[in-house]
Amino acid sequence: MTTQQAGQLVCVGTGMRMAGQLTPISKSYIETFDVVIAAVPNIFTRQWLQEIAKDFICLNGHYEETKIEGKTRRDTYRRMADTILTEVRAGKRVCAAFYGHPGIFACISHMAIADARKEGFSAHMEPGISALDCLVADLGMDPGTRGMQSMEATQFMIYQRTIDPSAMFIVWQIGIAGDLTMKRFDTEPAHLQIITDKLAKTYSLDHEVILYEAATHPLEQIRADRIKLRDLPRTPLKQYTTLVIPAEKELQLDQAVIDQLNALHASRAA
Numbered sequence: 001m002t003t004q005q006a007g008q009l010v011c012v013g014t015g016m017r018m019a020g021q022l023t024p025i026s027k028s029y030i031e032t033f034d035v036v037i038a039a040v041p042n043i044f045t046r047q048w049l050q051e052i053a054k055d056f057i058c059l060n061g062h063y064e065e066t067k068i069e070g071k072t073r074r075d076t077y078r079r080m081a082d083t084i085l086t087e088v089r090a091g092k093r094v095c096a097a098f099y100g101h102p103g104i105f106a107c108i109s110h111m112a113i114a115d116a117r118k119e120g121f122s123a124h125m126e127p128g129i130s131a132l133d134c135l136v137a138d139l140g141m142d143p144g145t146r147g148m149q150s151m152e153a154t155q156f157m158i159y160q161r162t163i164d165p166s167a168m169f170i171v172w173q174i175g176i177a178g179d180l181t182m183k184r185f186d187t188e189p190a191h192l193q194i195i196t197d198k199l200a201k202t203y204s205l206d207h208e209v210i211l212y213e214a215a216t217h218p219l220e221q222i223r224a225d226r227i228k229l230r231d232l233p234r235t236p237l238k239q240y241t242t243l244v245i246p247a248e249k250e251l252q253l254d255q256a257v258i259d260q261l262n263a264l265h266a267s268r269a270a
């Protein structure tokens with residue numbers, strides 16, 4: 001692949017909390033590139049980006065298009081990626097800014113980078129601080145202790161997946177769980193009952209789960225509500241709530257593998 005075209009794309013993450021969670025390298029792209037194109041929900045973060053960018057385009061208006069008959073969030077994401085590509089094709093150095101990590105549950109950045117590279121433009125992603133990073137810090141839950149599974153709520157609902165109850169399970173987008181229309185930005189108790197019933201095949205209904213919301217500015221409190229799994233359908237959720245299911249079962253030793261490793265060690269020592 002050659003990268004000889006004049007335009008350039010870098011996708012950066014603003015972190016979850018305004019300004020303070022942005023890496024220095026991402027900030028320098030925001031300040032120095034020709035245009036910043038942002039898909040960032042927090043109005044204060046958007047205003048701050050607009051102040052420090054040379055030129056600024058907000059992508060949020062494209063979400064309105066989901067109200068058009070026949071259009072879904074998938075079309076919106078495609079249009080957002082196309083808006084980014086239009087500026088790159090015009091020969092500009094484009095910094096596309098997304099909240100959190102730009103590549104975690106953020107298909108627009110992946111689409112835009114793949115398309116730009118296909119057309120011969122230089123394109124890459126800088127990592128950012130995601131909701132998961134904040135969750136680990138705020139809840140003090142180390143993914144290394146028991147392992148971690150991470151999945152989108154509706155994907156978990158509609159596909160046959162095997163969940164390991166001895167590792168923690170992070171369920172993203174629980175606030176829009178069960179939306180097959182790809183048009184809604186909320187969920188309903190009936191949808192949450194369906195995911196609760198599916199989770200109950202792996203966990204007891206009395207298992208304690210956590211509804212987590214990271215703070216998005218320094219004065220905001222985090223949400224870390226601990227509820228029983230059975231109460232999930234009746235608990236108010238935001239579009240940005242993440243469901244955390246701590247491990248319920250103890251780790252089970254795999255004695256056959258331990259025996260193999262001990263035999264290997266013994267044969268080396270002999």
Ligand SMILES: C[S@@+](CC[C@H](N)C(=O)[O-])C[C@H]1O[C@@H](n2cnc3c(N)ncnc32)[C@H](O)[C@@H]1O
Nearest residue numbers: 100101104105130131172173213214240241242
């Ligand atoms: C489209 S994804 C975007 C994730 C984002 N790119 C990141 O790096 O965290 C949206 C989902 O991220 C999680 N999320 C976003 N904002 C959050 C917040 N303030 N607290 C907890 N989880 C959040 C929720 O699961 C939400 O449904």
